[in-house]
Amino acid sequence: MISINDNQKIGIAISGFGLLFLFLGMLLFFDKGLLAMGNIMFLCGLALIIGLERTFRFFFQKQKVKGTVAFFGGILVVLLGFPFTGMCIESYGFFIIFSGFFPVAINFIRRIPVIGNILNLPGISHVAAKLEGQSRYNV
Numbered sequence: 001m002i003s004i005n006d007n008q009k010i011g012i013a014i015s016g017f018g019l020l021f022l023f024l025g026m027l028l029f030f031d032k033g034l035l036a037m038g039n040i041m042f043l044c045g046l047a048l049i050i051g052l053e054r055t056f057r058f059f060f061q062k063q064k065v066k067g068t069v070a071f072f073g074g075i076l077v078v079l080l081g082f083p084f085t086g087m088c089i090e091s092y093g094f095f096i097i098f099s100g101f102f103p104v105a106i107n108f109i110r111r112i113p114v115i116g117n118i119l120n121l122p123g124i125s126h127v128a129a130k131l132e133g134q135s136r137y138n139v
Contacts, residue, residue: 008048010045013045015049021041035083035086039075059071064096067093067096068097071093074092
C-alpha cells in the first residue's frame with residue numbers, strides 16, 4: 001500500500017478544489033475569478049503532491065517547453081481578464097504536456113468493464129486510437 005503524508009493529502013484536497021473551481025468557472029460562462037482561483041489552486045496542489053522539485057522538472061523538460069509555455073501563458077491570459085481565450089490556450093498546453101500520459105490512461109480505461117466497451121464503439125474507438133498513438137486498423 002502506498003503511504004501518503006499530510007502534505008500530499010492537503011495537496012490532493014487543494015488540487016480537487018482547483019479542478020472544482022475550474023469546472024464551475026467554465027460552467028458559469030468562463031467566470032474569470034473562478035478560473036483564476038482554480039488554476040492557482042491546481043498548481044499549488046500539484047506542487048504539494050509531488051514536490052516542488054519534481055513539479056519544476058515535469059513542466060520544464062526540453063520536449064515539453066511548447067506545452068509549458070502555452071499552459072502558463074493561458075493561465076496568464078486568464079489572470080489578465082480574457083478567460084475564454086486563456087482557457088483555449090491553456091487547454092492546448094495541457095494536451096501537449098500530458099500527451100505522453102494519454103496512452104497509459106486509455107489502456108487502463110479499456111480494461112474497465114463498462115467504459116471499455118464504450119471506447120470500442122465505432123466513432124469513439126477511432127478517436128481513442130488516435131489519442132493512444134496507434135492505428136487499430138493495421139493488419
